Amino acid sequence: MRIVTWNVNSIVPRLPRVLDFLEQTAPDVLCLQELKSPTEKFPFAEVEALGYEVAAYGLGRWNGVGIVSRVGLSDVVRGLPGEPRFDGAAEARAIGATCGGVRVWSVYVPNGREPDNPHYAYKLEWLEALRSLVSSELSSSGPFAVLGDFNVAPTDADVWDIAVFAESTHVTKPERDALARLRDLGLSDVFPRPLKYDHPFTYWDYRAGNFPNNKGMRIDLVYGNAAFSGAVTDSYVDRNARKGKGPSDHAPIVVDLDL
């Protein structure tokens, strides 16, 4: 089985690339983040024409997540139980489904903005809701994974220059501790291989030539339980999908499993 996670930075302008990716890379399951589109505006017909089922969850112009599968799509859950709201509004940042016997969650963790911004406290609360969800879902021992844009770089090596992030979110101890608590539940970081350079960054800001200079971050992650991680045969960041005209600012992570 091949499972992919990809923050596409808006599904509508990215659709040609997503369709091409589905044909070329042929994932069985594709977890999407940052649809930037309400559910009803998802391009269902174009994706379904390639033989996939779609579960999308979008509540407006921001956020939005989805799961695309050609190996079944059942027991869909939209949102995390007990998730916090931001500024009084619900946001579409998590969707779960069972695909080909694997329980999969596609997540788009809040950015946090700055450490003193209310969005940062919201981010930590959201990660705690994710921890509760994972804790409850791990009572079953089948293959399970949370994949997506975590907006946290787990270690200093996961940013191109830690000095640049001295006053920033994505690298603070509370954020990293939240990831550690997820791992403590029995998940492990399925660490992908890079296709180029020595570190598998997954995100490069559009500005200032960050991508050609490889000024990237590893903030898209695959956290799997033992049944999932033990079945992994390969994992890589498809940085080729970040190249050319009209890319997302994130690259997909491709995970192959003996499942």
Place this chain on the structure above:
DNA sequence: ATGTCGGCCTCGGGCCGA
């Protein structure tokens, strides 16, 4: 370079979010 994208409101360009 405060550097680039994308959505939205609204039809030119500003604002917000990342």
